[in-house]
Amino acid sequence: MDNLPIKMRAHGVDFFYGQHHALKNINLDIAKNHVTAIIGPSGCGKSTFIRLLNRMNEMVPNTTLTGKIYLDCLDILSPCIDPAEVRRRVGMVFQKPNPFPKNIFENISYGLEVNGIKNKQLIEDRVVESLKKSAIWDEVKDRLHDSALRLSGGQQQRLCIARCLAIQPEVLLFDEPCASLDPISTRKIEELILELKKDYTIAIVTHNMQQAARISDYTGFFLLGDLIEFDKTEKIFKAPHDSRTEDYITGRFG
Amino acid sequence: MQRHFDEELRKLKDGILIMATSVDQAILESVEALKTLDASKAKDVITCDQKIDEMENTLQEHCLNLLACQQPMAIDLRFLTMAMSITTDLERMADLAVDIAQRVCELADKPLLKPLIDIPQLTVIAQQMIKKAINAFLNNDADLARKVILMDNEADRLRNLIQKELICDYMAKDPTTATRAVPLLLIARHLERICDHATNIAEDIIYMIDAKVVKHHPENL
Numbered sequence: 001m002d003n004l005p006i007k008m009r010a011h012g013v014d015f016f017y018g019q020h021h022a023l024k025n026i027n028l029d030i031a032k033n034h035v036t037a038i039i040g041p042s043g044c045g046k047s048t049f050i051r052l053l054n055r056m057n058e059m060v061p062n063t064t065l066t067g068k069i070y071l072d073c074l075d076i077l078s079p080c081i082d083p084a085e086v087r088r089r090v091g092m093v094f095q096k097p098n099p100f101p102k103n104i105f106e107n108i109s110y111g112l113e114v115n116g117i118k119n120k121q122l123i124e125d126r127v128v129e130s131l132k133k134s135a136i137w138d139e140v141k142d143r144l145h146d147s148a149l150r151l152s153g154g155q156q157q158r159l160c161i162a163r164c165l166a167i168q169p170e171v172l173l174f175d176e177p178c179a180s181l182d183p184i185s186t187r188k189i190e191e192l193i194l195e196l197k198k199d200y201t202i203a204i205v206t207h208n209m210q211q212a213a214r215i216s217d218y219t220g221f222f223l224l225g226d227l228i229e230f231d232k233t234e235k236i237f238k239a240p241h242d243s244r245t246e247d248y249i250t251g252r253f254g
Numbered sequence: 255m256q257r258h259f260d261e262e263l264r265k266l267k268d269g270i271l272i273m274a275t276s277v278d279q280a281i282l283e284s285v286e287a288l289k290t291l292d293a294s295k296a297k298d299v300i301t302c303d304q305k306i307d308e309m310e311n312t313l314q315e316h317c318l319n320l321l322a323c324q325q326p327m328a329i330d331l332r333f334l335t336m337a338m339s340i341t342t343d344l345e346r347m348a349d350l351a352v353d354i355a356q357r358v359c360e361l362a363d364k365p366l367l368k369p370l371i372d373i374p375q376l377t378v379i380a381q382q383m384i385k386k387a388i389n390a391f392l393n394n395d396a397d398l399a400r401k402v403i404l405m406d407n408e409a410d411r412l413r414n415l416i417q418k419e420l421i422c423d424y425m426a427k428d429p430t431t432a433t434r435a436v437p438l439l440l441i442a443r444h445l446e447r448i449c450d451h452a453t454n455i456a457e458d459i460i461y462m463i464d465a466k467v468v469k470h471h472p473e474n475l
Contacts, residue, residue, distance in 0.1 A: 209327060210325055237328060237331070238327075238331060238465070239465030240328050246329060249327040249328050250326070250328050250330050251257060251259070252257065
């Protein structure tokens with residue numbers, strides 16, 4: 001990993017949905033201020049993996065998790081850790097934009113209020129800052145009190161990123177954030193991710209190989225619950241080590 | 255899984271094989287023209303170069319189209335970028351055959367300075383290197399490509415031998431031989447450069463197959 005500072009580390013992680021062994025002894029480091037892409041065919045465990053990074057899978061009944069996951073030096077699976085605090089530090093953006101049925105301003109301020117912030121000026125400053133960081137400010141600054149549901153898909157997704165940023169996370173997890181977006185909106189999100197990595201550590205699950213190649217620094221290839229290969233992105237897409245990775249990324253798979 | 259893309263790659267390989275055969279023929283004919291001091295044959299080589307130039311353009315265009323539309327990765331990406339590099343080398347080899355043909359035109363109205371022994375031998379090496387390199391490309395054979403690279407030493411040795419002989423045994427002793435010796439010296443140089451391009455192709459093939467950079471890194475061979 002070129003001696004980069006590691007922001008998150010999965011160590012010997014196994015995960016089961018009931019009897020189904022969904023992740024098998026995963027060891028993977030996520031470098032600070034870099035973009036790590038997770039690729040692999042449907043059902044390979046890539047979404048399951050990133051959901052473990054902010055303890056989202058705990059909400060799924062009948063699951064078992066063993067191994068360690070660290071955020072900096074913090075063992076986030078430790079019983080004494082509050083999952084809500086983990087999720088504040090490790091935010092997530094989903095495949096389908098999911099703004100609240102509220103106005104644009106409230107979509108951002110809501111999370112701040114839930115987190116106990118009452119100072120109106122601070123909230124307003126944080127809303128503006130988040131919208132600017134998410135590259136949507138210019139498009140919404142004159143209609144902050146319009147319903148968020150009236151925004152386009154791409155704008156809604158950037159609003160969801162802004163909502164995430166408002167509570168000042170350290171890590172951003174993206175689960176196929178462009179799957180429902182047109183190419184222009186996709187490009188905007190990709191540019192945004194490249195911009196955001198200066199301040200945040202990013203992990204992204206994507207089915208789009210070119211997207212992984214364009215925006216990530218490191219790429220992990222998952223297959224049937226195994227991490228087959230993890231390396232620098234250019235190495236994975238130029239000369240992967242494992243023939244299964246090569247078969248997948250060249251479309252020979254299956 | 256069978257891919258339509260594989261059919262496109264096969265067409266590209268066929269195109270490169272046709273181009274390589276034409277280049278090989280141009281080199282052979284330029285040296286044949288030298289052996290018989292046949293200016294007309296030499297001019298044919300010069301004329302035919304246009305077709306090879308066109309082949310290069312067509313193949314490069316094909317590669318670019320595939321890069322743009324198929325967005326290849328890994329082995330496919332290495333194949334296409336190396337195919338572009340290989341066609342460039344082939345075209346330069348054809349240009350060197352033209353250079354040889356032009357030297358033949360300069361020599362055609364004069365008797366040969368000496369019987370040709372080493373130049374035909376150097377030509378044989380160049381042709382073997384081209385044939386082996388193209389076979390390595392067509393059959394994804396990195397070991398054969400390695401053999402091509404090793405042959406380049408013999409080509410360099412022969413070129414040095416020819417150069418030394420022409421300078422020491424002829425031009426130094428009788429400067430009036432220069433008008434006939436210099437074109438031969440240049441021909442040896444052109445043939446040796448052809449071998450260098452065959453070496454480039456072999457290096458590209460090794461990168462294409464093993465993703466290992468041997469260009470400027472002989473220790474990786």
